[in-house]
Structures are given as C-alpha cells and as structure tokens.
Amino acid sequence: MKEILLNVLCCPACAGDLRLKILASAEGEVKEGELACSSCGKVYKITNFIPRFVETDKYVGNFSFEWLFYRKTQLDSHNRSADSLKEFISKTGFSPADLKGRLILDVGCGTGRFMEIAGSEGGETVGVDLSFAVETAVENMRGRKNAHVVQADVFNLPFRPGVFDFIYSLGVLHHSADTKGAFDRLPSLLRTGGDISIWVYSNESRYEKVRNAFTDFYRFFTCRMPVRLLWWLCHISIPLYYLKKLRKFGAFLEMILPTCVHPNKDEMVLGTFDWYSPRYQYKHTYAEVENWFHAAGLKTRRLGVSVSVTGHK
Numbered sequence: 092m093k094e095i096l097l098n099v100l101c102c103p104a105c106a107g108d109l110r111l112k113i114l115a116s117a118e119g120e121v122k123e124g125e126l127a128c129s130s131c132g133k134v135y136k137i138t139n140f141i142p143r144f145v146e147t148d149k150y151v152g153n154f155s156f157e158w159l160f161y162r163k164t165q166l167d168s169h170n171r172s173a174d175s176l177k178e179f180i181s182k183t184g185f186s187p188a189d190l191k192g193r194l195i196l197d198v199g200c201g202t203g204r205f206m207e208i209a210g211s212e213g214g215e216t217v218g219v220d221l222s223f224a225v226e227t228a229v230e231n232m233r234g235r236k237n238a239h240v241v242q243a244d245v246f247n248l249p250f251r252p253g254v255f256d257f258i259y260s261l262g263v264l265h266h267s268a269d270t271k272g273a274f275d276r277l278p279s280l281l282r283t284g285g286d287i288s289i290w291v292y293s294n295e296s297r298y299e300k301v302r303n304a305f306t307d308f309y310r311f312f313t314c315r316m317p318v319r320l321l322w323w324l325c326h327i328s329i330p331l332y333y334l335k336k337l338r339k340f341g342a343f344l345e346m347i348l349p350t351c352v353h354p355n356k357d358e359m360v361l362g363t364f365d366w367y368s369p370r371y372q373y374k375h376t377y378a379e380v381e382n383w384f385h386a387a388g389l390k391t392r393r394l395g396v397s398v399s400v401t402g403h404k
C-alpha cells in the first residue's frame with residue numbers, strides 16, 4: 092500500500108480517520124501494517140501490500156479460484172492485444188485519455204485488467220475487490236505509481252465520500268446478493284461533476300431471456316459444485332466452440348447451452364467457468380438500471396453493449 096492512499100481511505104464501520112502503523116516496508120510501499128480507526132478503534136490489517144477490510148472472501152470463493160488461476164489471461168499488456176481496451180471503451184464511453192489526472196475507482200477489479208487501461212494515460216486508479224483476486228491485481232499492478240489495490244466488500248467500502256472523479260464497475264454488481272443495493276453504495280463516493288459507469292448482465296431480448304432461463308436451470312447445480320470439478324466440466328466449451336460455428340444449429344445450441352465462444356482455449360474455459368460458478372448472477376434491463384441512476388440523481392447515457400449505462404453527477 093502506498094501511503095498516499097490514506098487520503099481516500101476511512102473506517103468502513105464509522106467513517107473515522109485511519110492511522111497507519113508500518114510493520115514492514117518494501118519497494119517504497121507498506122508491505123505489512125495496520126490501519127487503526129481514530130474514532131471507533133477498529134484495526135484493519137495490511138498484508139502483502141493490501142489493506143484488508145474483510146476477514147474472508149465470503150461468497151466469492153469461485154472468483155478467488157478463477158483469478159488466482161487465470162492471472163494474466165485477459166491482460167492486454169500480456170496478450171499484446173487491445174481486447175480489454177475496446178471492452179472498456181464500449182462499456183463506459185471513456186477512453187484512457189479522457190481519464191488523465193482523474194482519481195478512479197474500479198469496483199470489482201479482478202486481476203486489474205481494466206485498471207491498467209484506465210491508468211494508462213495518467214489516471215490514478217484504486218481497485219477494490221472482495222475476493223483474493225486482489226493478490227493477482229497487486230502483482231499485475233506492481234511498479235505502477237498510480238495504482239492501488241484494496242480488499243473490501245462493495246456493501247461496506249472504506250472510502251471517503253465525494254473523493255472519486257470516475258467510478259466504474261464492469262461485470263460485478265450482478266454477482267452480489269442485491270445488484271441495486273450494491274450500486275446504491277457508489278454515487279456518494281463520486282464528486283459533483285463526476286461520472287459513473289456500470290455494466291451488468293442483460294435480460295433485454297427474447298433470445299437472452301430464453302438463454303438466461305436455461306442458464307439459471309444449470310446454475311442451480313453448477314454454483315453448488317466444488318470449483319475444481321466445475322472447472323474440469325467447463326472444458327466442454329472447447330468442442331462446443333466448433334459445433335457453435337454451424338450457423339443455425341450453433342445459435343440454437345448457444346441458447347440452450349451457453350458457453351464462452353472466444354477463439355482462445357483458456358478464455359473459453361475461463362469464460363464458461365465465470366458464467367456457471369458465481370453464487371449470485373442476476374440479469375437486468377436498461378429501464379431498470381436507468382431507474383437506479385435517476386433515483387440517485389444522476390443523468391444517464393446508454394452505451395451500446397447491453398446493459399451498460401454511464402451516469403453524470
């Protein structure tokens with residue numbers, strides 16, 4: 092943890108100031124230490140460079156497994172691709188140059204693949220995640236002066252109100268027990284004039300509704316399985332990828348048995364595991380999501396990839 096992060100942190104229990112005690116430093120950062128609340132006295136640990144505001148990864152053990160296994164699979168810097176960059180722009184409406192000099196919060200940062208994009212032109216990024224994906228994110232962000240990683244729950248975030256210029260959360264909020272409730276925690280962290288972008292799974296089209304009904308049926312079993320067993324089962328996506336190239340039959344098969352159809356085999360298994368493993372996975376419509384933004388007093392803009400909405404405070 093970089094000491095400068097203290098400027099945005101506060102106690103998640105009472106919003107009090109946190110006092111830093113350094114137990115070990117490395118690479119100019121706090122490697123081990125404690126953050127003690129000056130109001131309520133609660134103490135939060137810093138281990139492996141990461142301030143920890145949760146004791147466990149609660150209901151996201153699947154994501155701890157996923158992101159500790161596929162550490163770099165989706166990183167543009169690793170793949171020498173622009174896949175995550177294109178995804179970021181299409182789901183937020185912002186390019187890295189727009190974010191220069193802004194303080195940015197990535198809610199549910201996973202491996203940090205979008206942090207490296209948001210920060211690539213001078214944005215200062217804070218990534219927060221409930222799972223042990225934070226171990227991967229901190230490793231992937233190592234050496235970047237403008238990146239910070241925190242382990243915390245979106246329902247109990249340790250940030251001061253009104254500090255962020257831009258907040259984004261891509262593919263995250265629908266994995267909590269209450270998507271709207273999770274969203275509602277975010278607007279107060281945004282300064283007036285700031286922007287917030289979210290992308291959640293879609294239930295817009297008739298095709299998606301049928302596909303989602305099949306998914307939910309399978310998920311009743313798959314999200315209760317041991318993660319390693321499910322991971323092995325997800326290799327079925329590799330032969331299915333070729334079958335799904337058949338025009339009409341492929342589309343039908345995808346509707347009744349959705350699997351990831353990315354051409355890269357690791358991505359296929361990762362994407363399929365990501366679809367079937369989470370404890371919670373809700374789907375939403377534009378109208379529903381826009382209502383959440385409007386109720387929080389935000390002006391909205393729809394982005395092309397459903398369902399992605401950007402709001403302005």
Ligand SMILES: C[S@@+](CC[C@H](N)C(=O)[O-])C[C@H]1O[C@@H](n2cnc3c(N)ncnc32)[C@H](O)[C@@H]1O
Nearest residue numbers: 151154199200201220221222244245261263266
């Ligand atoms: C599908 S992954 C997406 C990661 C990243 N946004 C990306 O697109 O690569 C969902 C992430 O949300 C995180 N997450 C789920 N519930 C959360 C919560 N209550 N608080 C913080 N993070 C959460 C998971 O741990 C996981 O890393």
Ligand SMILES: [Zn+2]
Nearest residue numbers: 102105128131
């Ligand atoms: Zn406190």
